[in-house]
Amino acid sequence: MSDDISRRAFVGAAGTIALWLAASPADLLAASNPDQGTYKVLTPDQVAAFDAFAAQVIPSEPGSGGAREANVVRFTDNALASFASDQRPAFTSALASLGRRFASLPPAQQVAAMRALDKSNHDAFEVLRTPVLAGMFANPSYGGNANRTGWKLIGFEDRFSWKPPFGFYDTPTEAARHD
Amino acid sequence: MTEQQAGVRYRPADEVDFVVIGAGAAGGVVARELSRSGFSVVVLEQGPYLRESDFHHDELAVLQLAALTNDFKRSPNTFRLRPEETAKPKNSVQYGRAVGGGTVHFTGNYWRFHEVDFVEHSRKGAVAGANRDDWPITYAELEPYYSRVEWEIGVSGEAGKNPFDPPRSRPYPLPPLPVKSTGVLLERGARKLGLHAAPSPMAILSRPYRGRAACVHCGFCETFGCEMRAKSSTLVTMIPEAEATGRCEIRPLSYVTRIESNAAGRVTGVAYLDAARRQVLQRAKAVVLSANGAESPRLLLNSTAARFPNGLANSSGVVGTHLMFNGGAFAGGLFEQPVNGYRGTVNSRIVQDFYELDAKHGIDGGGGIDFRHDLTPIAFANFGLPMDAPTWGMDYKHMLRDYYTRSVFMLAHTTQLPVPSNAISLDPTYKDAWGQPVIRTTFSDHANDVKLNRFMLDRGMELLDAAGATKTWPFPLEPLFPVVHLLGTCRMGNDPRKSVVDKYHRAHDVPNLFVVDGSSFVTSGRGQPTETIQALAFRASEHIARLAREGALRAGAKRS
Numbered sequence: 001m002s003d004d005i006s007r008r009a010f011v012g013a014a015g016t017i018a019l020w021l022a023a024s025p026a027d028l029l030a031a032s033n034p035d036q037g038t039y040k041v042l043t044p045d046q047v048a049a050f051d052a053f054a055a056q057v058i059p060s061e062p063g064s065g066g067a068r069e070a071n072v073v074r075f076t077d078n079a080l081a082s083f084a085s086d087q088r089p090a091f092t093s094a095l096a097s098l099g100r101r102f103a104s105l106p107p108a109q110q111v112a113a114m115r116a117l118d119k120s121n122h123d124a125f126e127v128l129r130t131p132v133l134a135g136m137f138a139n140p141s142y143g144g145n146a147n148r149t150g151w152k153l154i155g156f157e158d159r160f161s162w163k164p165p166f167g168f169y170d171t172p173t174e175a176a177r178h179d
Numbered sequence: 180m181t182e183q184q185a186g187v188r189y190r191p192a193d194e195v196d197f198v199v200i201g202a203g204a205a206g207g208v209v210a211r212e213l214s215r216s217g218f219s220v221v222v223l224e225q226g227p228y229l230r231e232s233d234f235h236h237d238e239l240a241v242l243q244l245a246a247l248t249n250d251f252k253r254s255p256n257t258f259r260l261r262p263e264e265t266a267k268p269k270n271s272v273q274y275g276r277a278v279g280g281g282t283v284h285f286t287g288n289y290w291r292f293h294e295v296d297f298v299e300h301s302r303k304g305a306v307a308g309a310n311r312d313d314w315p316i317t318y319a320e321l322e323p324y325y326s327r328v329e330w331e332i333g334v335s336g337e338a339g340k341n342p343f344d345p346p347r348s349r350p351y352p353l354p355p356l357p358v359k360s361t362g363v364l365l366e367r368g369a370r371k372l373g374l375h376a377a378p379s380p381m382a383i384l385s386r387p388y389r390g391r392a393a394c395v396h397c398g399f400c401e402t403f404g405c406e407m408r409a410k411s412s413t414l415v416t417m418i419p420e421a422e423a424t425g426r427c428e429i430r431p432l433s434y435v436t437r438i439e440s441n442a443a444g445r446v447t448g449v450a451y452l453d454a455a456r457r458q459v460l461q462r463a464k465a466v467v468l469s470a471n472g473a474e475s476p477r478l479l480l481n482s483t484a485a486r487f488p489n490g491l492a493n494s495s496g497v498v499g500t501h502l503m504f505n506g507g508a509f510a511g512g513l514f515e516q517p518v519n520g521y522r523g524t525v526n527s528r529i530v531q532d533f534y535e536l537d538a539k540h541g542i543d544g545g546g547g548i549d550f551r552h553d554l555t556p557i558a559f560a561n562f563g564l565p566m567d568a569p570t571w572g573m574d575y576k577h578m579l580r581d582y583y584t585r586s587v588f589m590l591a592h593t594t595q596l597p598v599p600s601n602a603i604s605l606d607p608t609y610k611d612a613w614g615q616p617v618i619r620t621t622f623s624d625h626a627n628d629v630k631l632n633r634f635m636l637d638r639g640m641e642l643l644d645a646a647g648a649t650k651t652w653p654f655p656l657e658p659l660f661p662v663v664h665l666l667g668t669c670r671m672g673n674d675p676r677k678s679v680v681d682k683y684h685r686a687h688d689v690p691n692l693f694v695v696d697g698s699s700f701v702t703s704g705r706g707q708p709t710e711t712i713q714a715l716a717f718r719a720s721e722h723i724a725r726l727a728r729e730g731a732l733r734a735g736a737k738r739s
Binding site: 056057058059061064066111114129130132133134136137138139141142150151153154155156158160161162163164165166167168169170174175177178 | 236237238239357359360362363364367370396397399514516518519520522523556557559560561570571572575576579580584
């Protein structure tokens with residue numbers, strides 16, 4: 001990968017996440033602790049399509065939850081209904097570009113459709129990928145990261161108060177090693 | 180709480196001794212020093228007055244939604260590479276927008292500048308394409324004020340451990356924060372390469388200090404507010420001490436649009452829009468502008484008058500020019516065992532062997548390096564993995580699982596040369612939500628700085644390798660916008676034709692106007708400007724108070 005391409009990808013991701021996630025504190029309050037009833041914004045077809053998309057971005061495995069277990073679709077619906085409402089048109093159109101039958105495609109064909117979208121319209125792909133990551137790793141109060149699925153995956157503990165040693169290398173024996 | 184606090188109130192029609200614009204790193208110090216010296220002070224702050232109860236470890240709200248920084252939705256920027264281009268909308272500069280300013284959300288790296296930073300021009304000579312100059316003050320003149328900063332706000336560190344440290348008159352008031360795994364690994368790499376790792380000096384309390392609690396190592400320093408009051412922001416140090424004098428009023432949610440001046444060429448007050456967007460004019464005998472390196476020049480340029488057709492204090496045409504924000508290089512390294520860099524302060528050890536480069540490299544300036552982990556989970560999932568890693572799918576998931584706790588990030592902080600055409604100016608087309616022209620940034624890297632960042636990236640990656648990384652990866656070298664550390668745009672100097680303020684931060688053109696913040700810098704140093712901003716603010720305050728006491732700020736007083 002050339003420096004130029006990697007640079008574009010990097011900036012593109014930063015730009016997308018900034019766009020997607022730009023809200024007022026009041027919007028955030030409205031978004032926190034969502035109920036688990038009907039979806040506010042997404043239609044049943046969109047729920048199915050985005051659920052399939054999210055499950056390919058961060059797949060589930062035995063013993064290790066993915067986007068599905070983290071309730072990423074619920075998070076996204078909630079976000080589109082509140083702090084990310086201005087992203088609704090872009091989200092809807094990006095999701096539609098995966099094709100009407102996306103949810104019912106066999107997994108290999110879903111992956112192929114996603115690769116095609118990423119290649120033909122990277123920005124649209126990022127409009128869909130970004131909320132998957134936010135819903136996977138944000139504070140659970142926004143309805144995603146259910147049961148801390150995302151944080152458990154990466155090993156982030158939300159204790160918010162630590163004492164040394166923080167990791168392996170600052171244990172007294174390791175820190176004293178002079179090799 | 181975002182509303183005004185209890186305490187002294189002045190009426191806008193009252194002519195107060197000073198209006199300070201901006202309650203950040205510099206404005207907080209100036210407000211405290213001037214009110215302690217017996218003067219009446221009104222501080223106008225664009226952002227809200229938040230308290231530690233408002234600070235949460237909520238990445239979505241704080242980091243991604245700009246809860247503590249300028250809001251690009253209401254206050255957009257434009258950007259262009261060169262002056263002959265038409266600027267396009269782009270989030271180009273970022274700064275703290277709250278009482279406490281950038282010190283609320285900063286990382287707390289408190290590096291003093293070194294002696295060379297003030298005299299690099301005369302030592303090394305001119306650099307083509309840059310307009311470097313010596314500062315009108317030396318490190319020795321500023322040293323007592325560095326010590327004041329460290330003791331007044333509370334800085335943790337260990338004097339004598341860094342062989343490259345400039346001379347100091349006092350030790351740190353607090354011992355260094357505990358070493359982290361990232362710090363041990365930097366020590367290990369440095370030892371192997373014959374370099375010197377030293378404890379990071381940080382404006383975070385390692386022990387209780389002046390009624391504030393010690394750090395609990397939550398790991399949410401950078402971009403977050405500190406709910407323990409352990410981070411030594413002006414919000415929990417200078418501001419409450421200013422208010423305690425009974426002479427200082429902090430007015431949050433006050434958006435300054437103009438500094439008013441009269442036919443005699445003196446400033447008379449400050450116009451702002453309050454929270455309800457009502458126009459208010461606060462009268463003042465003198466004004467201290469501490470709005471940061473982007474907002475200070477913007478305000479001067481927006482305050483034209485018959486006598487100041489090019490903007491206030493801008494007879495030189497230098498206002499807004501020579502923008503610098505420090506360069507950098509960023510790389511990742513994967514280690515075998517858990518590093519858990521997300522716990523504790525952002526870094527704990529620094530290497531400054533490359534602060535001044537040997538002439539054989541043919542590169543001006545230099546830099547410092549730390550090992551850190553400052554990517555919270557959403558940011559890590561977006562930006563933390565190597566650039567050629569997958570961005571979705573099972574392999575991506577497994578990499579997130581394997582990398583988050585075992586990654587170390589190398590950040591090099593570097594010189595950025597003062598280039599006249601790199602500038603903050605008023606955009607001729609776009610207006611913000613308050614109807615004011617938006618900040619237009621013009622910036623292109625100087626070729627020397629590109630070479631310097633490449634050099635530092637290579638050294639940093641060698642350090643990761645030497646520390647035992649099983650894999651290392653670089654990140655792109657170009658500046659990532661929006662940029663922070665906004666410096667140099669109202670540079671100080673002895674020559675009124677080439678600088679905006681004198682060595683005491685007094686505007687050359689306006690006897691009762693002072694500009695005190697990162698805009699005063701003549702050179703960028705090597706990163707981590709806040710301690711220098713505050714040392715300058717303590718020093719400036721002393722002189723401003725003296726001038727006011729002597730009557731030298733009154734109309735008709737002769738300028739010394």
